[in-house]
Amino acid sequence: MKRPLTLPIYLDNSATTPVDPRVAQKMIPFLTEHFGNPASRSHAFGWKAEEAVEQAREQVAALVRCDAKELVWTSGATESINLALKGAAEFYKTKGKHLITVRTEHKATLDTMRELERRGFEATYLEVGADGLLDLNQLESALRKDTILVSVMFVNNEIGVIQDIPAIGELCRKRGILFHVDAAQATGKCDLDLQALKVDLMSFSAHKTYGPKGVGALYVRRKPRVRLEAQMHGGGHERGFRSGTLASHQIVGMGEAFRLAKLEMAVERERVRAMRDQLLAGMNQMEEVFVNGDLERRVPHNLNLSFNFVEGESLIMAVKDIAVSSGSACTSASLEPSYVLRALGRSDELAHSSIRFTLGRFTTQAEVDYTVDHLRTKVAKLRDLSPLWEMHKEGIDLSTVQWAAH
Amino acid sequence: MAYSEKVLDHYENPRNVGSFDKGDESVGTGMVGAPACGDVMKLQIKVGKDGVIEDARFKTYGCGSAIASSSLVTEWVKGKKLDEAASIRNTQIAAELSLPPVKIHCSILAEDAIKAAVEDYKKKHVKEEKAEAIPETTRA
Numbered sequence: 215m216k217r218p219l220t221l222p223i224y225l226d227n228s229a230t231t232p233v234d235p236r237v238a239q240k241m242i243p244f245l246t247e248h249f250g251n252p253a254s255r256s257h258a259f260g261w262k263a264e265e266a267v268e269q270a271r272e273q274v275a276a277l278v279r280c281d282a283k284e285l286v287w288t289s290g291a292t293e294s295i296n297l298a299l300k301g302a303a304e305f306y307k308t309k310g311k312h313l314i315t316v317r318t319e320h321k322a323t324l325d326t327m328r329e330l331e332r333r334g335f336e337a338t339y340l341e342v343g344a345d346g347l348l349d350l351n352q353l354e355s356a357l358r359k360d361t362i363l364v365s366v367m368f369v370n371n372e373i374g375v376i377q378d379i380p381a382i383g384e385l386c387r388k389r390g391i392l393f394h395v396d397a398a399q400a401t402g403k404c405d406l407d408l409q410a411l412k413v414d415l416m417s418f419s420a421h422k423t424y425g426p427k428g429v430g431a432l433y434v435r436r437k438p439r440v441r442l443e444a445q446m447h448g449g450g451h452e453r454g455f456r457s458g459t460l461a462s463h464q465i466v467g468m469g470e471a472f473r474l475a476k477l478e479m480a481v482e483r484e485r486v487r488a489m490r491d492q493l494l495a496g497m498n499q500m501e502e503v504f505v506n507g508d509l510e511r512r513v514p515h516n517l518n519l520s521f522n523f524v525e526g527e528s529l530i531m532a533v534k535d536i537a538v539s540s541g542s543a544c545t546s547a548s549l550e551p552s553y554v555l556r557a558l559g560r561s562d563e564l565a566h567s568s569i570r571f572t573l574g575r576f577t578t579q580a581e582v583d584y585t586v587d588h589l590r591t592k593v594a595k596l597r598d599l600s601p602l603w604e605m606h607k608e609g610i611d612l613s614t615v616q617w618a619a620h
Numbered sequence: 621m622a623y624s625e626k627v628l629d630h631y632e633n634p635r636n637v638g639s640f641d642k643g644d645e646s647v648g649t650g651m652v653g654a655p656a657c658g659d660v661m662k663l664q665i666k667v668g669k670d671g672v673i674e675d676a677r678f679k680t681y682g683c684g685s686a687i688a689s690s691s692l693v694t695e696w697v698k699g700k701k702l703d704e705a706a707s708i709r710n711t712q713i714a715a716e717l718s719l720p721p722v723k724i725h726c727s728i729l730a731e732d733a734i735k736a737a738v739e740d741y742k743k744k745h746v747k748e749e750k751a752e753a754i755p756e757t758t759r760a
Contacts, residue, residue, distance in 0.1 A: 525658055527683040531623070531631065551658070562656035599637055599687065601662035601679040602655060617654030 221535045223581045227422075227515060227574030228371050228399060229539060233467065234424040234575070240470040241426065244463035252460045253451060263462045270469025274418065274431055277401060277472040280408040286432045286455045287465055291398035292322040294417035294432035295365075297456065298394045299326045301442030302363050302415065303335055306392070310360030313337045316348055316377075317557045319367050323396055327365075344559050345508035346375040354385060363392040368400035372554040372570060373507030374516025376404060383412030392440060398422055398430075402475035403483065403513040408433060414440045420464070424575060425471030429464035432456075478575075486573050487514035489582045493571060494519075496586030500593055502606070506555055506568055517571045520555075520564040521589075523603040524596045529569060532592040536585055539570050563602070563612070623684055624718035630688035635695050638677040640664045648741025652732045659686045659726065663733035665697060665705070667741055673697050673705055678733075685723040689713050689730035697734060706738045 224232075233241075244266060252267045254260025268282070275282040288294045303313060315327055317339045327337045338356050342348055348366065357364075364386050366377050379395055386393040394415040400406060402423040408416065416433040420426055434440050434455065448457030494517055497503050502522035521529060526540035551565030560568075571585070597603040602612060623631070639662075640647045646666050653660040659682030666675040676694040680687045692713060697705040713719075713727035 523681065525682050525686075527658075528631075528687060531684045562658075566655070566658045599634060599679055600681045601651065601660055602681045604639065604662075604679060612655065617656065617660075618652060 219580045223536045225571045226537045228572035230421045231424045233426055237467050237470045241463045241467040244466045252462050266466050270465045273469035273473040277476045278406040278408050284433050284436050286452045288430045290430040291417045291419035294430050295322045296326050297445050298415040302392050303330050304443040305441045306362045310362040311335045312358050312361040313363050315365045316340045318342050318554045346373050348377055361391050365394040367396040369513050371399050373518045374512045375507045376511050387412040402479050420468035423471050423475050426464050426467040429468045490514045493582050515573050520568040521593050523600045524567050626717050627688040630691040631684045634691040636677050648737040650733045650736025653729050661690045661729050661733045663737045665737045673700050685726040689726045693730045702738050706735050
């Protein structure tokens, strides 16, 4: 991977990844030559498209070790999560009305839970520890007789921590409670084995794993069988779970992306880990830099750091040669810092001072070195500008200062 | 978010960054905002015997618009009398920097910082007059 350094440097691979050129090559013929509708049963155009869609289904199934028949194509992880949670809640509502999730989940889960609350379901949002991990005892004590579904993400999108999915699965299966896992950030990073995991529903996205945007899949277990109420009605595609003409070129792209992930994951993970460790070592040469979330139970692709006494949005502005994202939501209309970092019990200052670096398949050593140098220069400059840094250097404990909130 | 050229200029080349001695009689210090809200501004003015602001310094923890707003007002207050400085409105700051609606609070904070610095200077000098007055009364 020796390439000349070009700016800006992309370190936001948890937002999305580039489509791998090998994936793009596979997709193109399905736009122009093999454009048939996979649902057309009466001619070769349709057969060719259907064959490609089913091959892609096998490729996705191979990565996560399930039966291809257990996968439903969707438009992405958000739709998969909506279908899983609403579909299961509506189907099983006579069994109970209680749902459980975690405060640090993605908005696709949290907002869907809110919608289900509006429809009369009850939801519990579990706290996490300072390391970002769910305490299983807390989950166990939240389970009720009328709990029908638990939803927990495999890998957190902001801090990259890995929840104990095998143990949560055991806990739920013993009680006959459905377990949904949002695995959007896990494919190509963690080993996923649906033969072993006691997971009933799992959501996937293509574009976090070097596939195209606009396609994803939902795993729906057949043994024991999980039923869902469809959320999209129409031609009865995907065994009635999700109607709509299949986006065959996107699906081919997701299949190829997941095939490559299976082949290359082990090597890629160690290469990324080495670069992440160098990035962290470089940053740690500065004072008052903190890692958000557990560093061990975490995908190596993610490094979420707080640069104390520097505000995140101004730091992102200063490091405009590096594409990263901030835990400070100051960039939107609200002034609230990241709800994920707040859930870890981080102070508002540290939450406002955070940057998420996410490395990927195409990150190079030269990019990591540049990032370290660049950040060190810019953080020093902003700290020279910061009255909080000045107070810290004078030995003032900022938590004892009475601030006039505005 | 797209920043205006003036915001970017102040952000890249902030004017009058630094600190004066808080204890100096000729210095007024204003510190406004809170870390929890994502911005804290410290503005200091140095006032001449004629009551005119001779110099100003700032330090800001906050987004680019907050840094630019405070950098701008350090330029504006120089050469102004205390009451003239205190009458600078946030709308003038926002207009000068073309701040978008979500960043108006940055200009409000800068206005508050000037007022706080002027207030601090005035307080110091009320005390000073009293301090001078006390020995005279005790002598009498």
